[in-house]
Amino acid sequence: MPRTHLAARIESGFDRAVAHQLRGRGWTVRIEPYAGYGGTGWVRILARTLLAAPHVRDEDLPGAGGSAQAGSRSATALRGWRSFATAQVSGAELEVQVGDRTHRVVTDRGGYVDTILESDLAPGWHDVRLTTTDGATATAPVHVIGPDVRLGIVSDIDDTVMVTRLPRPFVAAWNVFMRHENAREAVPGMARLYAELRAGDREVPVVYLSTGAWNAAPTLARFLRRHRYPAGPLLLTDWGPTNSGWFRSGPAHKVAQLRRLFAELPDVQWVLVGDDGQRDPQIYAGAAQHFPARVRAILIRQLTFGEHVLAHGVPVPTTDQVRAEQDAARRPDGIPVIQGEDGKALLQGVRERGVDLS
Structure with missing residues (x-):
């Protein structure tokens, strides 16, 4: 198995140290969901786990789907900076509810989930539920592409x-x-x-x-x-x-x-x-x-x-x-x-x- 590049090892070590310090200050795990897609019998789930400061609301997180017209220009700019008050969480365990099926996945060293899971969802848009062991939850939209799509x-x-x-x-x-x-x-x-x-x-x-x-x-x-x-x-x-x-x-x-x-x-x-x-x-x-x-x-x-x-x-x-x-x-x-x-x-x-x- 090839050895991980030095740059990746340095980044991973730094991220672990930062995460340890932030958890000690009360930062908690949040899920940033991304839209996914799929086909007959499978879906591709995309998400990321982050540590967020206690004062950061869910709607202020990078993945929050807030209204495009909500708030003033200055308030929106402030939320832009607050969205960076986060740190990735590697190795986090998530439960993913895809229709009637429940799967367990683990985030990579960047805090990302990018995985293919079995699914019995019909063609169209669906919501997939993600939950961490700490109790954080999020909903990710998934587009299942039908077999007749050309x-x-x-x-x-x-x-x-x-x-x-x-x-x-x-x-x-x-x-x-x-x-x-x-x-x-x-x-x-x-x-x-x-x-x-x-x-x-x-x-x-x-x-x-x-x-x-x-x-x-x-x-x-x-x-x-x-x-x-x-x-x-x-x-x-x-x-x-x-x-x-x-x-x-x-x-x-x-x-x-x-x-x-x-x-x-x-x-x-x-x-x-x-x-x-x-x-x-x-x-x-x-x-x-x-x-x-x-x-x-x-x-x-x-x-x-x-x-x-x-x-x-x-x-x-x-x-x-x-x-x-x-x-x-x-x-x-x-x-x-x-x-x-x-x-x-x-x-x-x-x-x-x-x-x-x-």
Whole structure:
């Protein structure tokens, strides 16, 4: 068994020491639930256990689903800072009630639960109950995707559905601390694009796949609700050290999660939606090359001149972008790649290309 990387061992030791001190000061275990998904006979449960100060209310925790319009701007900002008055709890035992089945799971060294559990839930949205041995409880929504579903959407977030206009290194801090939803702007036409892709009586699941940190999950979820984007699980990442290195790879996270979705839901074809400010074109083109039967179409939002300057510091395509365009040119025949400056342009491209959305 390979030895855990030094960075991970240092982080784990520090976290244990901090948790010991905070418990002695009366901090208690809370559960931060995330939306999950599943299929016939199984569900993927996502959550995190944290230590929270006694003065922090459940609705102030990072995972609390408070109203997007509740409170003043200053009060919301205060809750943003309070949400960081937490510490992860590794090795916590949780009881997970999935329908009539009860499971027991243990959080990893980052305090996360990311596990597949047996389920007898019918297709649709359900609530799953999580309980710690200390008595903390939380409810996580889970979307069970039916066996007859054939089309789904995978969407990036930053600069795809939400305008950031920030250099990439600052996006994470913006998502975490600027918690007032009025401070964020939706990309024009994207919510309507998703509504059109999901039009009709059929079920079309949506998964939001981003390199953003889990700390930003509640803020992003409220933004999506406020701007009428369809509900769906967020697949984010932990920016801390891994078992094999100091930092996690954002592109590797996206590639791994796409491959996992393809394997878990083999009957679903996906419309992959992203932007050209990162590596989405390259990642999605690679997915189409290796799994052509799993990709229905690729939609890429083109950043403006100013957005490219802020994202990369240069107004011209980077080496990665050039390589991505070259990869896209070698994509398998029959998989349309549509580019546009906003949702309206992308929707027009979908219609003009006659993309099959059945």
